[in-house]
Amino acid sequence: MASPKSVDKACPRAVRTDKHAGVAANEDLVKGVFNRYDTNKDGFLRKQELKKAFASLGSRMPRVRASLALRHADVNGDGYIGQAELDKLVKYTLKRGYKFK
Ligand SMILES: [Ca+2]
Ligand SMILES: [Ca+2]
Structure with missing residues (x-):
């Protein structure tokens, strides 16, 4: 079994990183x-x-989009998007051109 990126269990919520601008900031927003x-x-x-x-x-x-996104980003195939898979989901979402307010 492939081990996913180590997840910091100490901070389960999204951490705001203001150091990165542009794409990174957008990714944070989506996350x-x-x-x-x-x-x-x-x-x-x-x-x-x-x-x-x-x-x-x-x-x-949204139902179709959720299925496609899940299929794309659920790397370990457990049917859920974990924190380690969230990056992939975020990139997928941004690539689809969704706008974020
Ligand atoms: Ca998964
Ligand atoms: Ca949940």
Whole structure:
């Protein structure tokens, strides 16, 4: 089994890094959105939570988008997006051109 990036369990919430500008700041923003939709606060995003997140981002097909995003970013195949997989999810989302307010 491939071990994912080490996750700092001490800080499960999104950490704001103001050192990076531009793309990095945007990624932080998106990460913040997804973390906000981790409604049961278990540190994982399941499909239902992804769906709500994408709906809030203005997706017209949040259910479909959630499925595709999950398939793309769920590296270890457990059906959830963990913190180590969040980066991939964020990059995928930004590549799809979602706008963030
Ligand atoms: Ca969750
Ligand atoms: Ca996973």
